[in-house]
Amino acid sequence: MGLTNPQYDKIRRDYDRKQLENRAVQEARMQEVYGRLPRLREMDETTADLAYQRAKRLLAGDQASADKLAGQLQEIKEGKQVLLTSAGYPVDYLELPFHCPFCRDTGYVDGKRCRCFEQAIVDMLFSQHPIHERLDQENFSTFSLEYYDREAPPGGGESPYEHMKQILAQSKRFVQNFQPGLENLLLTGSAGTGKTFLSNCIAGALMKKGVSVIYLSANQLFEALADHAYSREEPEQEEYYHWVLDSDLLIVDDLGTELNNSLVSSELFCCLNERELRRKSTIISTNLTMNQIRASYSERVASRLMENYRLLRLFNSDIRLKKREERLGLAVNTKDGIKDGGK
Numbered sequence: 001m002g003l004t005n006p007q008y009d010k011i012r013r014d015y016d017r018k019q020l021e022n023r024a025v026q027e028a029r030m031q032e033v034y035g036r037l038p039r040l041r042e043m044d045e046t047t048a049d050l051a052y053q054r055a056k057r058l059l060a061g062d063q064a065s066a067d068k069l070a071g072q073l074q075e076i077k078e079g080k081q082v083l084l085t086s087a088g089y090p091v092d093y094l095e096l097p098f099h100c101p102f103c104r105d106t107g108y109v110d111g112k113r114c115r116c117f118e119q120a121i122v123d124m125l126f127s128q129h130p131i132h133e134r135l136d137q138e139n140f141s142t143f144s145l146e147y148y149d150r151e152a153p154p155g156g157g158e159s160p161y162e163h164m165k166q167i168l169a170q171s172k173r174f175v176q177n178f179q180p181g182l183e184n185l186l187l188t189g190s191a192g193t194g195k196t197f198l199s200n201c202i203a204g205a206l207m208k209k210g211v212s213v214i215y216l217s218a219n220q221l222f223e224a225l226a227d228h229a230y231s232r233e234e235p236e237q238e239e240y241y242h243w244v245l246d247s248d249l250l251i252v253d254d255l256g257t258e259l260n261n262s263l264v265s266s267e268l269f270c271c272l273n274e275r276e277l278r279r280k281s282t283i284i285s286t287n288l289t290m291n292q293i294r295a296s297y298s299e300r301v302a303s304r305l306m307e308n309y310r311l312l313r314l315f316n317s318d319i320r321l322k323k324r325e326e327r328l329g330l331a332v333n334t335k336d337g338i339k340d341g342g343k
Contacts, residue, residue, distance in 0.1 A: 011107075011120045018098075018105045026096050033094060037087055043080050047073060102210055115210035122214055122243055131215050135204035138197050143168065147194075147319045160316035164194070167312050171198055175205040180248040181279025186309040188286055192318030195285040199251050202283065206249060214247040218258040225267035245274050248281065255286035256296060265297040272304055284309070 034041045054069040081091050098104040103114035123132070145168070148161040174183060185202075187195040203213050216224070221244070228241040244250065258264065275282055284305070286293070294302035 007124050011117065011124065014120070015105060015107045015117075022097050022105060026094065030094055033084070033087075033089065037083055040080060040083055043076050043083075047076050050076070100210070115212060118212045119207065119210075122212055122247060125240060125243060126214055126216065126220075131200075131203070135200055135207070138200040139204045140168075140172065140201045143197065143201055147322055148316050153315075164314065164316070167198070167314060170310075170312065171202055172205075175202055175209075178206055178209070178211060178249075178281070180211075180281055181276070182281065184276075184281055184309040185283045186286070186305055186311050187283065187314060188289065188311065189314035189316075190318075191287055192320040193314040193316045194319055195314055196253055198314075199253060199283055199285055203249070203251055211248045213249045213251065214243060215251045215253065216244075217253050218255045221252050221271075222258045222264050222267065225271060226263060229263060229267060244271065245278060246280065249283065250275065250280065251283045251285075253285050255284050256288040256292070260296055265301060268297060269301050269304065272301070276304075276308060282309075 050069050050073050054066050054073070057063075057066040057069060084093055085091060096104070100114060100116040103109050103116060107114055107117040107120075145161060145164055148159075148164045150159050150161045152159045171185075174185060177183075187198060189195055199215070203215055207213050224240055224244055272282065288296065290302055290306065293305065
């Protein structure tokens with residue numbers, strides 16, 4: 001599962017495409033603004049001329065003249081900003097846009113692969129493109145607490161709504177303060193309480209910050225671990241395993257749904273242990289309780305999770321059923337001619 005030359009070339013072509021698109025956007029914006037603000041075109045032409053003159057002065061060793069021209073260029077720049085903002089445009093509207101703030105869509109920073117390039121490799125190796133599509137729908141801006149029950153459980157204590165407000169705040173702090181190896185999370189709770197959605201929120205927010213994230217189901221993780229265990233001499237498996245261990249954040253979804261055996265338990269412990277030694281962070285979501293984890297895997301796996309992971313326990317009635325009922329209700333109401341879901 002190593003990165004082949006065609007795959008590498010595809011990543012490079014994607015960067016070339018982004019740069020072409022960025023230049024096309026900039027050109028379209030310039031034509032739009034010049035049409036509305038002809039004075040701005042004149043200022044840009046003057047800027048180009050003064051910049052050329054300044055370069056000549058610098059080459060001739062005339063620092064005084066070069067500094068004077070630099071002052072004029074700054075005055076024109078400030079004048080352009082005033083002109084743009086007065087017309088309702090952002091100050092940077094005519095600058096070249098880019099997706100990655102670190103490499104400006106070149107793929108490299110100081111001669112080294114940018115974080116976004118590393119993430120592109122991860123996405124290619126682990127086929128994470130569907131995850132990116134899901135992150136567009138499942139992120140902190142679309143996370144709704146309204147699906148959590150406001151009534152306290154029969155035995156007393158916090159309502160799922162109040163409890164989830166705290167979980168959400170802790171998850172946002174995890175993103176805000178993220179440093180590889182600083183903290184790990186264990187999300188537990190029954191099916192449909194929002195564990196996967198919350199993991200997606202965290203993954204998406206960190207990817208935007210340039211953090212390399214691998215998102216695997218438990219089945220996918222253990223397939224990778226088993227392949228490595230049985231194929232240690234194959235370079236492709238070594239590269240795949242390298243990324244599992246070395247990504248800034250590994251998210252394992254639905255631990256406990258995979259086919260378990262002694263190899264799985266052993267490889268899981270080795271994976272978690274090695275990531276901690278390399279100071280990398282991990283998020284695990286599971287329907288299992290800690291006692292069930294201990295029984296399904298091993299005492300040392302459970303102990304490692306209890307010692308080094310922040311436990312976030314989610315509880316609520318099944319959100320998936322609530323959303324399904326919403327969709328069915330909307331379909332019925334639409335069929336009956338009632339708009340807005342009958343509200």
